[in-house]
Amino acid sequence: MSILILLADASGTGQVQQIADTFGVDWPHLISQIISFAIVCFLLQRLAYKPILGMLEQRRRQIADGIAEREQIRDELVHAEARRRAVMVQAAEEASEVIQEARAAAANVRESETRKAIATAELIVVKARDAASQEHDRMLRDLKRELGGLVIQATSIASGKVLTEDDQRRIAEETLNEVSRAA
Numbered sequence: 001m002s003i004l005i006l007l008a009d010a011s012g013t014g015q016v017q018q019i020a021d022t023f024g025v026d027w028p029h030l031i032s033q034i035i036s037f038a039i040v041c042f043l044l045q046r047l048a049y050k051p052i053l054g055m056l057e058q059r060r061r062q063i064a065d066g067i068a069e070r071e072q073i074r075d076e077l078v079h080a081e082a083r084r085r086a087v088m089v090q091a092a093e094e095a096s097e098v099i100q101e102a103r104a105a106a107a108n109v110r111e112s113e114t115r116k117a118i119a120t121a122e123l124i125v126v127k128a129r130d131a132a133s134q135e136h137d138r139m140l141r142d143l144k145r146e147l148g149g150l151v152i153q154a155t156s157i158a159s160g161k162v163l164t165e166d167d168q169r170r171i172a173e174e175t176l177n178e179v180s181r182a183a
Helices: 002-010 015-023 028-159 165-182
Strands: none
Touching: 028 165
16 A cells, blocks of 8 residues: 555655655656566465465475374374283183193093093902902812812722722712811
């Protein structure tokens, strides 16, 4: 607005004209320079300042987005670390449970195998006793038979006569009864 006042007053002989004459103002050149300066300012505003300010604003937004993203990543890392720790604690607990279960299973297997071994040993002992008892009975029968034959031979030699079959049977039975009582 002050430019309009200056231009309006430039044609007259007012105070502005006196100051302009004192300083040697050439009005046509001044007006052309003002118009040139206004054109340059307009062009700079349109072609340079606005794009530069736009780029600066875009850069400012990118930086703000980068900072926000960095904060988000940091928060995610904190949460991921917390989840990792929770998973590690849970894995340790599960591993402890698995170890306890394995120990319990091993104890059960050991106890089961011990029972099986004891049962097998007892079965072997029973079989051995049965076998020993059978062998003892067989040996006793053989001994009785041999002893009966020896007694018959000794009796027939001592008496000097041949024993009949009834005599041999009676002596064998008496000997067997005596041996049975002694055993």
